Amino acid sequence: MTQTPPFDAPTFRRQLHQHPELSGQEQHTSRAICEQLQGFGLEPITDIGGHGIICIIEGEHAGDTTLLRADFDALPITEVASHGHISQKPGIMHACGHDGHTTSLLKVAEQLSLTPPPCGKVILLFQPAEEIGTGAAAMLSDSKLSGMTIDHAFAYHNLPGHPLHQVIVKPSTFACASVGAKIELQGKTSHAAWPEHGINPTSVMLEIIEFLQALPDQYRDVFSLVTVAHVKLGDAVFGVAPGSATILATMRSECNQTFAAMQQALSDKLAHLKLHSELDVHLSWDEPFQAAVNDEAHYQMVKQQAQALGLNVTELAEPMRWSEDFAEFLAQTKGALFCIGSGEHHPELHNPDYDFPDPLLETAAALFLALINDLHQIESLERANS
Ligand SMILES: [Zn+2]
Ligand SMILES: [Zn+2]
Known part of the structure; x- marks a missing residue:
């Protein structure tokens, strides 16, 4: 029996970084994600609202459905960097860290392929075209997704200017x-x-x-x-x-x-x-x-699970001025958007010298898995039914 090598997340992330694709043109990135999911023994569903992918992992018992979302498009920016995984495509780069968001969700996929949740369903959703604000809506209106009942939805964005690994939360509106x-x-x-x-x-x-x-x-x-x-x-x-x-x-x-x-x-x-x-x-x-509006209970869940993992948690006084099309999911499903700090002196998002910090891959995956663990145990099913 051949042994599948463990998923090398930083290497995968750097490969995505080397081959960025603009919003709506992410066919190769989409294929790479799909092949990796298949490598975990999972069965991705492709071509949802463009190059979008979902992967459903079901528990043995009935329960809630949780959606975790990561984006994977890049930007029309020329990368200025001396590291070994600089963009191979002139004028295009992963300047927002979507290569990292997607890789951390693949780490979640790997873990759930080994240990599925006991109850309910987890939908891992890989979304194209976030930067132009159309990807989420296109996926949600695709018939492969639109009929599904989703109880909880979560996504994160990395955030320079905050300490590495710090979890940034806010009730109500998170992004404008x-x-x-x-x-x-x-x-x-x-x-x-x-x-x-x-x-x-x-x-x-x-x-x-x-x-x-x-x-x-x-x-x-x-x-x-x-x-x-x-x-x-x-x-x-x-x-x-x-x-x-x-x-x-x-x-x-x-x-x-x-x-x-x-x-x-x-x-x-x-x-x-x-x-x-x-x-x-x-x-x-x-x-x-739209504005990304967090549900109170889901914002609390993120905060509690981050604290339980021993992560530093900070609460924003004001919403982020930028926008995130995860708002489309939050308009339909209760959930929460949060950020994880990329380092206080890390280059800003969309800067030409930006690069997703690899240590966040582990942190983001751990927090997603903690949320899944909390929502999909037998006890949580009993809690919901009592
Ligand atoms: Zn961006
Ligand atoms: Zn972004």
């Missing part, structure tokens, strides 16, 4: 809703000497910028933010009065209802401007994310 708003104003150019012969978008453009910057003031009770990211008016010439303008802004809020109200306010404002100017006004939304 966000969206990119692209506003295009189309008028008509004219000779700069006769601006009155054209339709000049300058004053409307300035009014929109002022409106965007003042918008969060209307929603002071929760954290909300609008950042005007880019503005273009006409072309860089002296002889022409501008005939078009483009504004790009990013909107954020910790509250999904407030966020929807902010989006509606912008739509209404633009509809009003369109009606009262000769300009054609067009609004489009890009990369929408």
